[in-house]
Amino acid sequence: MTIPALRFAGVGKSYGATKILDDLNLEIAEGEFFVLLGPSGCGKTTVLRMTAGLQPVDRGEIYLRDNPLSGVPPERRNIAMVFQDYALYPHMTVYHNMAFGLRRHGHGRAEADARIRKTAALLGIQPLLERRPHELSGGQQQRVALGRAIVRDPALYLMDEPLSNLDAQVRAGVRTEIKELQRRLGVTTLYVTHDQIEALTLADRMAVLNEGRIQQVGPPLDVYRAPANEFVASFLATPKLNLFDGTIERVDGAVLVRTAIGTFRSPNPPSALGGRTAVRVGLRPEEIKVSFALREGEPSLAIRLLEPLGSQVLAIAERDGADVTISVPADAVPEKAERLGVVPAGCVVHLFDRDDGVAVAHFRSA
Amino acid sequence: MIRRSASYAVLVAGLVPLLLPFYWMAVTSLKPKREIFTATPQWLPAHPAWDNYLLAWTAEPFARFFFNSAVVTALIVALQLVLASLAAFALSRFEFHGRRIIFWIIVAALIVPVQVTFIANFMTLAHFGLLNTYAALIAPYAASAFGTFLLRQAFAAVPRQLEDAARLDGCSGLAFLWHVLLPLSRPTVLAFALVAIVAHWNDYFWPLIVTNNNAVRTLPIGLGMFIGQEVTTDWNLLMAASIFVSAPMLLLFFFMQRYFVQSMLRTGIRG
Ligand SMILES: Nc1ncnc2c1ncn2[C@@H]1O[C@H](COP(=O)(O)OP(=O)(O)OP(=O)(O)O)[C@@H](O)[C@H]1O
Numbered sequence: 001m002t003i004p005a006l007r008f009a010g011v012g013k014s015y016g017a018t019k020i021l022d023d024l025n026l027e028i029a030e031g032e033f034f035v036l037l038g039p040s041g042c043g044k045t046t047v048l049r050m051t052a053g054l055q056p057v058d059r060g061e062i063y064l065r066d067n068p069l070s071g072v073p074p075e076r077r078n079i080a081m082v083f084q085d086y087a088l089y090p091h092m093t094v095y096h097n098m099a100f101g102l103r104r105h106g107h108g109r110a111e112a113d114a115r116i117r118k119t120a121a122l123l124g125i126q127p128l129l130e131r132r133p134h135e136l137s138g139g140q141q142q143r144v145a146l147g148r149a150i151v152r153d154p155a156l157y158l159m160d161e162p163l164s165n166l167d168a169q170v171r172a173g174v175r176t177e178i179k180e181l182q183r184r185l186g187v188t189t190l191y192v193t194h195d196q197i198e199a200l201t202l203a204d205r206m207a208v209l210n211e212g213r214i215q216q217v218g219p220p221l222d223v224y225r226a227p228a229n230e231f232v233a234s235f236l237a238t239p240k241l242n243l244f245d246g247t248i249e250r251v252d253g254a255v256l257v258r259t260a261i262g263t264f265r266s267p268n269p270p271s272a273l274g275g276r277t278a279v280r281v282g283l284r285p286e287e288i289k290v291s292f293a294l295r296e297g298e299p300s301l302a303i304r305l306l307e308p309l310g311s312q313v314l315a316i317a318e319r320d321g322a323d324v325t326i327s328v329p330a331d332a333v334p335e336k337a338e339r340l341g342v343v344p345a346g347c348v349v350h351l352f353d354r355d356d357g358v359a360v361a362h363f364r365s366a
Numbered sequence: 367m368i369r370r371s372a373s374y375a376v377l378v379a380g381l382v383p384l385l386l387p388f389y390w391m392a393v394t395s396l397k398p399k400r401e402i403f404t405a406t407p408q409w410l411p412a413h414p415a416w417d418n419y420l421l422a423w424t425a426e427p428f429a430r431f432f433f434n435s436a437v438v439t440a441l442i443v444a445l446q447l448v449l450a451s452l453a454a455f456a457l458s459r460f461e462f463h464g465r466r467i468i469f470w471i472i473v474a475a476l477i478v479p480v481q482v483t484f485i486a487n488f489m490t491l492a493h494f495g496l497l498n499t500y501a502a503l504i505a506p507y508a509a510s511a512f513g514t515f516l517l518r519q520a521f522a523a524v525p526r527q528l529e530d531a532a533r534l535d536g537c538s539g540l541a542f543l544w545h546v547l548l549p550l551s552r553p554t555v556l557a558f559a560l561v562a563i564v565a566h567w568n569d570y571f572w573p574l575i576v577t578n579n580n581a582v583r584t585l586p587i588g589l590g591m592f593i594g595q596e597v598t599t600d601w602n603l604l605m606a607a608s609i610f611v612s613a614p615m616l617l618l619f620f621f622m623q624r625y626f627v628q629s630m631l632r633t634g635i636r637g
């Protein structure tokens with residue numbers, strides 16, 4: 001059995017009477033890129049600050065390679081952090097921003113210099129070394145912030161939404177870069193974000209955090225395909241998860257799920273369904289199959305709005321007061337489309353318990 | 367172009383009344399006695415009397431006064447900077463009981479006119495037998511509410527993430543104050559230091575109260591004695607002595623003006 005690089009064991013945190021984190025348990029493997037995904041204010045930064053030693057842990061313990069961290073001051077944890085606002089020292093050049101931590105950790109001038117040159121070359125920031133942070137673009141500042149972490153050669157990187165202050169164009173580029181860098185350096189990374197795309201693209205494994213609890217842990221595609229509950233499903237849906245009340249009928253060994261927008265058939269009844277007759281049904285916008293070629297008398301939905309996103313179009317449709325958001329390839333949408341029909345076969349359907357929202361089944365309708 | 371010349375005209379118009387007294391002081395200090403009171407104003411001395419400066423310098427122990435002023439001002443400003451930095455550091459970056467109250471007491475101290483404290487301070491110093499010492503000149507001013515307030519505001523504006531980053535870099539506590547907070551607040555520190563230097567270099571009233579001995583008297587007191595002593599005042603020598611007092615400050619501003627203007631602007635914006 002290998003020792004996890006980082007382990008949270010029953011970690012809890014409260015501010016006064018407000019519980020921010022409740023019994024957090026996680027294991028992150030050596031070299032893994034682990035993403036913690038959660039909505040704003042769910043305690044992501046708090047998790048990182050506790051790991052870095054900037055904030056005390058109220059309950060439980062955090063282990064770095066099996067060494068308990070409580071009582072170890074931040075500078076002795078061998079952990080580097082990339083901050084949301086970069087937190088570069090405004091009065092120091094890029095060079096000294098990187099040198100500062102090295103020098104204070106007792107590295108000699110020559111060694112610090114060698115490390116800085118190497119890291120700068122790795123990140124392509126050699127021409128910026130003599131500049132000050134305010135003379136850099138957002139993307140460059142981001143790169144310097146990464147450099148300051150990398151140059152320390154720590155056992156663990158913590159990254160707090162490092163892309164959230166970049167504009168969309170730069171963001172995608174830097175995202176790829178971070179992923180490649182992490183692969184290359186092989187340093188265990190705990191990355192927190194509220195952006196599902198970042199989580200899906202970057203993570204080796206990810207966890208979804210909400211209301212102080214881990215909702216689900218796993219490889220990103222597993223989490224995406226089989227969300228553990230309504231919250232995870234809706235958090236991993238853009239722009240939103242379509243939710244309907246559904247009723248279950250069992251016909252000839254198959255299961256029929258009836259909803260306001262159509263009936264979906266699962267050929268082999270999922271075992272977790274049990275004896276339920278009522279469920280919540282979730283369909284992501286991109287998981288609904290539609291057709292614009294409608295036959296006379298066929299049930300259909302009125303299109304309220306079409307939002308072109310480039311290659312995809314978001315169709316907001318409605319039927320009997322129920323709103324549905326569907327993502328359709330742009331070239332499949334005829335001009336002046338007014339109605340669309342949901343194709344019952346080929347949709348990805350998620351079923352949740354009506355009371356507690358826990359997932360009971362996921363299937364592709366036939 | 368026209369607007370530009372117009373604004374220069376306004377500036378010049380404003381400068382004349384401001385600079386005229388200085389000019390007159392400088393010119394008078396160089397005039398021989400008979401050129402001082404003339405029927406028509408004499409804008410330049412006909413026969414510059416350079417030895418006025420030597421006469422003035424030796425008329426009173428100005429060398430001693432100069433040294434005293436320099437020592438007292440330097441120590442006051444150094445103490446104020448050290449104490450204000452430490453107090454502002456605690457007030458801006460640490461959580462402790464009574465923090466708000468202490469801050470408001472300091473703000474309240476800003477409102478109290480310094481003259482109100484004179485009698486109490488005088489009696490305290492007299493009680494300890496410290497009158498006529500450097501301590502009497504320095505101690506009452508060692509801590510500055512104004513400086514503490516200014517620095518607290520500047521320190522409080524430094525984001526928490528920067529403190530976090532510094533802690534991970536192995537820089538916390540006083541090292542953080544020294545390596546991050548103070549350099550980042552340099553405009554505020556400089557502006558405050560300049561104001562304090564000028565105020566204490568020029569201070570007249572307090573040194574007058576606690577000194578009656580040339581060994582510890584400061585420049586402004588020396589200047590005052592110069593006036594009081596002569597029956598018929600030698601205005602040219604008095605003006606030369608006035609130059610001793612004002613020249614160091616003028617030089618200071620001349621060399622620091624770049625920082626000074628910048629500092630005032632920045633602190634102005636920060637409030
Ligand atoms: N010092 C504090 N005192 C009281 N409450 C705090 C403190 N710091 C954070 N909180 C609260 O703790 C919760 C979690 O904060 P945290 O900064 O960890 O959230 P986050 O997930 O990083 O949010 P975001 O995505 O906005 O950065 C928030 O509700 C916040 O209001």
Ligand SMILES: [Mg+2]
Binds near residue numbers: 084
């Ligand atoms: Mg945060």
